[in-house]
Amino acid sequence: MNDMPKGPIGRPLLRLEDPPLVTGRGRFVADISFPHQLHMRLVRSPHAHARINSISIEAALALPGVFAVWTARDIPEIGPIDFREGKIEKLEPYRQPVLAIDRLRYIGEPVAAIFASDAYIAEDAADLVTMDVEDLPVITRADDPPGAFDDHLSTEAAVVRQGFGDTTKAFQEAHAIVEIDVSIGRHSGVPLETRGAIGRYDAARDVLELHGAGKVPHKNRESLAKLFGRSTAALHLFEPHVGGGFGVRGEIYPEDILVLAAALRFERPVKWIEDRRENLIACNHSRQQRHKIRAAVDADGALLAIENEFWHDQGAYPRTHALRVAETTCGILPGPYHLGAYKALGHYRLTNKTPAATYRAPGRYETNFVRERLLDVIAARLGKSRIDVRRRNLIRADEMPYARPLSVLEDEVSYDSGDYAGLLDKTLALIGWDELQVELAERRAKGECVGAGLALFVEKSGLGPSDGAKVNVDTTGAIEVITGGASVGQGFETVMAQVCAETLGTDYRRIRVVHGRTDRIEYGIGAHASRATVMTANAVHAAALKVRDKALAVAGELLQAGPASLDIVDGQVVQRERPGGPSIALGMIAHHLRPSSPTRRGRDPGLAAEGWFDTEHQTYPYGNQLAVVKIDRDTGGVTVERYVIAYDIGRAINPLLVRGQILGGFVQGLGGALYEEFLYDDRGEPLSVTFADYLIPTLHETPQVDVIISEDAPSTRNPLGIKGAGESGIAAVGAAIASAVDDALGVPGSITSLPITPQRLKRIIQNLDARSVSS
Amino acid sequence: MTKQDITLDVNGRRYAISVEPRKTLADALRDECGLTGTHLGCEHGVCGACTIIVGGETVRSCLMFAVQATGRTIRTIEGLADGNDLHPLQRAFMQNHALQCGYCTPGFLMLAAGVLEQNPDIDDKELIDVLSSNLCRCTGYENILAAVRAAAAEMRAPT
Numbered sequence: 001m002n003d004m005p006k007g008p009i010g011r012p013l014l015r016l017e018d019p020p021l022v023t024g025r026g027r028f029v030a031d032i033s034f035p036h037q038l039h040m041r042l043v044r045s046p047h048a049h050a051r052i053n054s055i056s057i058e059a060a061l062a063l064p065g066v067f068a069v070w071t072a073r074d075i076p077e078i079g080p081i082d083f084r085e086g087k088i089e090k091l092e093p094y095r096q097p098v099l100a101i102d103r104l105r106y107i108g109e110p111v112a113a114i115f116a117s118d119a120y121i122a123e124d125a126a127d128l129v130t131m132d133v134e135d136l137p138v139i140t141r142a143d144d145p146p147g148a149f150d151d152h153l154s155t156e157a158a159v160v161r162q163g164f165g166d167t168t169k170a171f172q173e174a175h176a177i178v179e180i181d182v183s184i185g186r187h188s189g190v191p192l193e194t195r196g197a198i199g200r201y202d203a204a205r206d207v208l209e210l211h212g213a214g215k216v217p218h219k220n221r222e223s224l225a226k227l228f229g230r231s232t233a234a235l236h237l238f239e240p241h242v243g244g245g246f247g248v249r250g251e252i253y254p255e256d257i258l259v260l261a262a263a264l265r266f267e268r269p270v271k272w273i274e275d276r277r278e279n280l281i282a283c284n285h286s287r288q289q290r291h292k293i294r295a296a297v298d299a300d301g302a303l304l305a306i307e308n309e310f311w312h313d314q315g316a317y318p319r320t321h322a323l324r325v326a327e328t329t330c331g332i333l334p335g336p337y338h339l340g341a342y343k344a345l346g347h348y349r350l351t352n353k354t355p356a357a358t359y360r361a362p363g364r365y366e367t368n369f370v371r372e373r374l375l376d377v378i379a380a381r382l383g384k385s386r387i388d389v390r391r392r393n394l395i396r397a398d399e400m401p402y403a404r405p406l407s408v409l410e411d412e413v414s415y416d417s418g419d420y421a422g423l424l425d426k427t428l429a430l431i432g433w434d435e436l437q438v439e440l441a442e443r444r445a446k447g448e449c450v451g452a453g454l455a456l457f458v459e460k461s462g463l464g465p466s467d468g469a470k471v472n473v474d475t476t477g478a479i480e481v482i483t484g485g486a487s488v489g490q491g492f493e494t495v496m497a498q499v500c501a502e503t504l505g506t507d508y509r510r511i512r513v514v515h516g517r518t519d520r521i522e523y524g525i526g527a528h529a530s531r532a533t534v535m536t537a538n539a540v541h542a543a544a545l546k547v548r549d550k551a552l553a554v555a556g557e558l559l560q561a562g563p564a565s566l567d568i569v570d571g572q573v574v575q576r577e578r579p580g581g582p583s584i585a586l587g588m589i590a591h592h593l594r595p596s597s598p599t600r601r602g603r604d605p606g607l608a609a610e611g612w613f614d615t616e617h618q619t620y621p622y623g624n625q626l627a628v629v630k631i632d633r634d635t636g637g638v639t640v641e642r643y644v645i646a647y648d649i650g651r652a653i654n655p656l657l658v659r660g661q662i663l664g665g666f667v668q669g670l671g672g673a674l675y676e677e678f679l680y681d682d683r684g685e686p687l688s689v690t691f692a693d694y695l696i697p698t699l700h701e702t703p704q705v706d707v708i709i710s711e712d713a714p715s716t717r718n719p720l721g722i723k724g725a726g727e728s729g730i731a732a733v734g735a736a737i738a739s740a741v742d743d744a745l746g747v748p749g750s751i752t753s754l755p756i757t758p759q760r761l762k763r764i765i766q767n768l769d770a771r772s773v774s775s
Numbered sequence: 776m777t778k779q780d781i782t783l784d785v786n787g788r789r790y791a792i793s794v795e796p797r798k799t800l801a802d803a804l805r806d807e808c809g810l811t812g813t814h815l816g817c818e819h820g821v822c823g824a825c826t827i828i829v830g831g832e833t834v835r836s837c838l839m840f841a842v843q844a845t846g847r848t849i850r851t852i853e854g855l856a857d858g859n860d861l862h863p864l865q866r867a868f869m870q871n872h873a874l875q876c877g878y879c880t881p882g883f884l885m886l887a888a889g890v891l892e893q894n895p896d897i898d899d900k901e902l903i904d905v906l907s908s909n910l911c912r913c914t915g916y917e918n919i920l921a922a923v924r925a926a927a928a929e930m931r932a933p934t
């Protein structure tokens with residue numbers, strides 16, 4: 001193997017992505033238009049659950065400027081939306097039709113599509129569509145008894161189970177049994193850019209195009225090619241700038257299929273841009289779960305067993321991710337702790353609300369809250385400190401790799417590396433935990449309601465199994481890295497360029513990174529589940545190493561030196577032992593490798609290579625989060641005064657961007673902990689349909705955050721030692737803030753649901769006050 | 776609906792366009808003038824992604840009709856730099872990693888530019904108040920605040 005030059009990896013380099021974005025030159029999907037395009041607008045169900053008798057579209061069709069109006073009967077050939085990772089027999093009958101067929105199952109469900117010459121006219125026409133329906137019983141809670149999905153099927157679409165060991169025996173022999181009943185509110189990614197899609201059919205070449213793709217363009221191409229009966233060579237997806245992903249953007253939704261079907265049928269481009277109300281009722285929701293969980297512990301606080309029953313509120317239909325959030329909930333819940341026996345039972349239930357799916361740290365934001373709540377209550381029950389109970393149970397560094405018979409994303413859980421106790425020490429030292437306790441006690445004595453809380457977590461990242469990349473150096477020395485990755489704003493281009501530049505010995509600014517284009521590379525893993533840097537960067541590294549080897553072999557011949565004596569510095573192949581001696585530029589080597597060049601000596605033309613990275617398991621970063629809060633007992637308002645996030649990432653390619661991921665994730669997590677919630681009334685009417693009802697944190701709500709980026713435990717599962725960063729900031733915010741609020745109230749376990757809104761907290765405070773008066 | 780002929784004065788150029796009276800200024804800038812750097816995040820005046828400067832004041836262009844902007848001087852993100860010379864705010868945003876997806880960025884830049892022009896000596900509390908009027912879903916705000924502070928200091932420094 002070649003020696004790695006000391007280069008761009010690990011440095012806080014500025015982003016390649018920024019110049020167009022700060023000058024108004026970004027190209028987001030709404031910024032793209034094609035000649036003769038039609039604008040699509042959806043008519044959405046105003047009923048939470050109803051049987052459709054008839055739909056009247058005549059008035060809409062008569063409006064000048066309206067080109068066509070579709071209901072389900074206009075697209076009988078288009079089946080329901082498939083699951084991304086393949087067939088799941090039991091869930092098939094529950095899949096969402098592209099347009100509602102005979103039943104409406106949530107407010108916001110697409111019922112009809114208007115195609116018009118102008119977006120304003122399309123919206124006018126949508127208001128003219130009426131429907132005659134018969135109302136059916138509405139289910140809004142997953143923990144209510146299941147109802148009827150249709151004439152045959154129950155709304156309990158699936159039950160998921162995982163576990164190991166004999167929990168019954170453990171509970172019989174336990175020193176103490178601790179049980180809690182806790183819930184996570186319904187909230188979601190809510191990117192600032194709403195969704196959008198443009199379908200375009202090039203009849204001359206018989207190629208169908210989807211513009212506005214994101215997250216998983218290659219996987220979505222496979223699904224869409226199957227749906228439309230086309231070869232993948234005749235269907236291409238194009239990812240423009242994407243205004244935030246967070247798991248919800250870039251899945252296949254009804255609207256994506258409609259613009260493609262219409263573009264094919266009409267042979268005109270069809271553009272759809274979502275508005276914010278639609279986004280809040282039609283784009284994936286997430287998170288809503290209730291857990292009844294109990295732990296068996298010994299006198300020392302060791303976790304002998306956990307039984308975890310939960311109700312997963314999926315909304316009206318399964319979405320492309322199928323059971324993944326519920327399965328992840330089962331598999332990741334034990335987190336960084338030893339556990340003797342475990343039984344998880346999840347009820348995957350459909351309700352008459354917007355369908356749910358993955359949102360940044362799916363299954364972890366939820367389970368970190370649930371598990372860390374449980375540990376706080378265990379500590380209180382045994383009269384131990386929250387820290388001691390955690391330390392008693394932590395998996396040790398010398399036990400790595402540490403496997404459990406559980407699975408996450410169909411991958412057996414096996415933590416690759418980590419020093420959980422070591423990172424906890426760093427966090428407590430940074431904040432000065434003991435001094436903080438003294439300070440908080442003093443403030444409480446003066447009448448303030450303040451507290452601190454802590455949560456530990458294990459993240460997961462880098463699900464394989466494979467990703468590839470191509471690297472090509474042109475005759476000017478400019479480099480193109482072609483990936484099947486995707487960019488949702490996280491700095492993908494910069495990170496890939498840094499890895500390529502490190503390996504090739506060039507300036508990262510000379511590298512152009514291609515992503516999100518199915519016409520440039522056959523396969524791609526996309527950007528989801530914190531895997532882009534792990535998978536795609538290692539593939540870029542592999543491709544760049546091959547290019548490096550080829551460049552050195554050719555240069556060796558030209559310079560009459562052994563390749564081992566050569567290095568690449570600033571894009572020039574130089575001789576290590578002869579500084580200032582003869583050298584040759586990478587562009588010149590590419591010149592020697594032209595098809596017509598006699599000096600390529602039978603090698604394949606081009607200074608280019610394709611590289612692949614394969615992995616058998618995910619890699620597991622870990623962290624902890626610590627919150628200091630102040631409560632206004634009169635209003636129930638919570639102010640987060642300070643926050644610490646410690647995270648071991650294995651190896652940070654760009655610490656500036658890692659820190660950015662952590663800070664941004666934290667503020668989203670703060671939203672889910674204190675402010676953001678999709679509320680419904682009993683009839684299934686969504687109540688959070690504007691940014692005045694669905695409250696995203698602003699700068700005002702954002703506290704000072706200290707970030708520790710630790711590199712103690714590089715991944716043992718890839719050559720660069722990388723673990724993922726994208727979901728670390730958000731993962732335990734609900735958990736840590738709940739613990740801090742408990743501490744401020746002086747009652748462990750008092751917080752049982754998120755978000756901790758002023759109304760909820762005020763009620764808790766009143767109940768506590770009433771109890772203390774009556775006792 | 777009948778269209779009206781109007782002229783918009785944007786970034787020192789005149790755009791003669793024909794719009795329905797109900798067309799928002801944001802849509803007119805994007806669809807009729809081709810200036811797509813102004814983004815729409817909510818279309819109800821909360822998120823601030825569409826913030827531009829009209830007659831020296833920062834406004835939310837989703838809450839104004841295009842016909843209301845005739846005769847006013849309009850500035851958008853496309854006019855913030857001086858040719859190839861970036862505005863101090865644009866440089867500071869890049870240097871402080873104050874953007875990720877970049878969707879809210881034009882709105883934040885125009886908000887900050889407008890405010891610093893009106894009040895170059897703005898104190899930190901006021902600055903936090905002002906910047907809290909726009910939403911960002913990626914950065915967690917800390918770097919946006921740092922970038923605006925840095926640019927404000929640079930703009931105040933004697934040249």
